[in-house]
Amino acid sequence: MSSDAAKSELSGPNGGSFRLSNASLDRLPGQIRRPRYDRSLISPGIVHLGIGAFHRAHQAVVIDDLLAGGAMDWGIVGASLRSPETRDALAPQDGLYTLAVRSGAGTDHRVIGSVLAIDVATEKPGQLIARLADPATRIVSLTVTEKGYCHTPQTGDLDERHPEIIHDLQNPGTPRSAIGFLVAALARRRIAGTAPFTVLSCDNLSANGHTVGRIVTQFAALRSRNLAKWIEAEVAFPSTMVDRIVPETTEADRTVISSALGMIDAWPVVTEPFTQWIVEDRFPAGRPDFAAAGVQMVSDVTPFEHMKLRLLNASHSGLAYLGYLAGFETIAATMTDEHFAAFARQVMQDAVPTLAMPEETDLAAYSSSLLQRFSNPALHHRTWQIAMDGSQKLPQRLLATMQDRLRLGLPINTHALAVAGWMRYVTGTDEQGRAIDVRDPLAAKLKALAERAGPAPERLAPALLEVDSIFGALGADPRMHSAVTEALTKLYALGARRAVQTFQTA
Structure with missing residues (x-):
């Protein structure tokens, strides 16, 4: 106060x-x-x-x-x-x-x-x-x-x-x-x-x-x-x-x-x-x-917990990192861009095959309600606030879904773009060369890795994927390396706004 x-x-x-x-x-x-x-x-x-x-x-x-x-x-x-x-x-x-x-x-x-x-x-x-x-x-x-x-x-x-x-x-x-x-x-x-x-x-x-x-x-x-x-x-x-x-x-x-x-x-x-x-x-x-x-x-919270982490929290984090880099101050402002709204929807859709919900659960209705909530103009939920402590949040919000999709033989490029947004964010410098106030328990370590790698996606992505406390065995998977490096290359080449606008769910 x-x-x-x-x-x-x-x-x-x-x-x-x-x-x-x-x-x-x-x-x-x-x-x-x-x-x-x-x-x-x-x-x-x-x-x-x-x-x-x-x-x-x-x-x-x-x-x-x-x-x-x-x-x-x-x-x-x-x-x-x-x-x-x-x-x-x-x-x-x-x-x-x-x-x-x-x-x-x-x-x-x-x-x-x-x-x-x-x-x-x-x-x-x-x-x-x-x-x-x-x-x-x-x-x-x-x-x-x-x-x-x-x-x-x-x-x-x-x-x-x-x-x-x-x-x-x-x-x-x-x-x-x-x-x-x-x-x-x-x-x-x-x-x-x-x-x-x-x-x-x-x-x-x-x-x-x-x-x-x-x-x-x-x-x-x-x-x-x-x-x-x-x-x-x-x-x-x-x-x-x-x-x-x-x-x-x-x-x-x-x-x-x-x-x-x-x-x-x-x-x-x-x-x-x-x-x-x-x-x-x-x-x-x-x-x-x-x-x-x-x-x-x-008697068992697990299905509901996975639903929330992989639909709400995952899309929220993706919007936070990419929206911040694109210059949006709040989630509601980010959602006014139809391409960001479509990206959030795709994060949710990609998570659905990894969920095992009770029969009566309507995941489509839940996802629609999330998009409406994110768009609430009366809530000024800052992208910077949601972006805090990403090293602690990524495993359960994004990486668990990526592991399951790889196990099912499904592509991970949607979530890879969100992870790439986090990587670009934790370098501590935005697209205009201004400092980002990165709040994270591993902020110093991540910044040091980023400085050694430089603004080169082919070096930065592998360096951060080797942080075992975040990525574990997933960080060594060549499919993960390929998807995240490709997404990070697009972010550096086009900027977050254009990268999301040109995003395809191949």
Whole structure:
């Protein structure tokens, strides 16, 4: 949050001076929806690691609905593993914030009350461990992004050389990673004889429950073999699929939303009308009645997870890299170009043969709905934001489909163009010679490889394909080399806009 946002608490819109809080709820305009329950009666049952915009626009909204239905012991304590900004913005607001749902028809404003408190892990790690170890905590959910799991995306295993993992093994009482905190709290619960909580990942990881379970168990084994065996036997890690587009909140968003409230909200969230949450129903420590709030409870999330990763996330990433290079600031702006829209549609169509869905699933309708959502002019979802952390996202979003298509004897040139867009992007220089602010855990390594290869596709593509933590065995496949090098050559020769315009699905 900027200093201007902090100062706005004092000035307020139109001369107002109220800050959103429990005390000011009754001053909200009548059309603003607000919590339909007494917040003073709510007790926490969930600790959420990574309390960013997505969680506050997705899972916290579901819990808000459940609290309104009487599930009074399922409030949320949020935890930020890095920055105090969210805590600093929401603490003066008693955890309240506005959900602004935007569409072409306008904006619906709703104040969410499910977040009761926010801890900052870097300030008081012991306090967060105590929260997690509290018997009242029955679910620990996570949205820490792919890179927050300190794993190797291509294999799904713990990265034992990750700096945070090394630190957490040496300092188990003051961890830095989400994995370190989970294991520290589970170790404490085991010693105390307290039943373990359920770990609920809500990130875009392949088989996220199984993956997180493996990572946590592998980390625990480095501390204690008996602890690892206990976690493997006793702790549930259900898989989930989450879906809602949540752009980064801007200063303009804060100003407009605060004006609609007639008071300051320092950190609202903006989203689209669509929301989906599919959860594997495995909660031995108990859970609220998620289905009552529209959550789809299933025995196997895998087909739905693959559908989302390979249709939505894959096309989103392709649009982000190629759209950014073509000069588009947002996904909606990118979709105004019919060639980019057709490319996104082709990414989805190429993924369909790799999916095994329940009979009643209408993939054509799902794909059409995605294209409509991407085109929502009210959502300013920046291509640069989606392009972050590509080294962690490519394996499950694009590469898994490419592996399956090669296994089926099908061409991969559509996805190869998206991968080539990522390669061109991570060089750190755009088509006009301007610097790109590449945000990625491997940014320095990728830039060094790009600088050694130079702007020569026949050298750059093989150099990046050799990054084993991203591409694994696929990087050595000659069919992969050929397709990606050809796509990257076209990008350098024509530029992203012309490359997409001339794209053919041979």
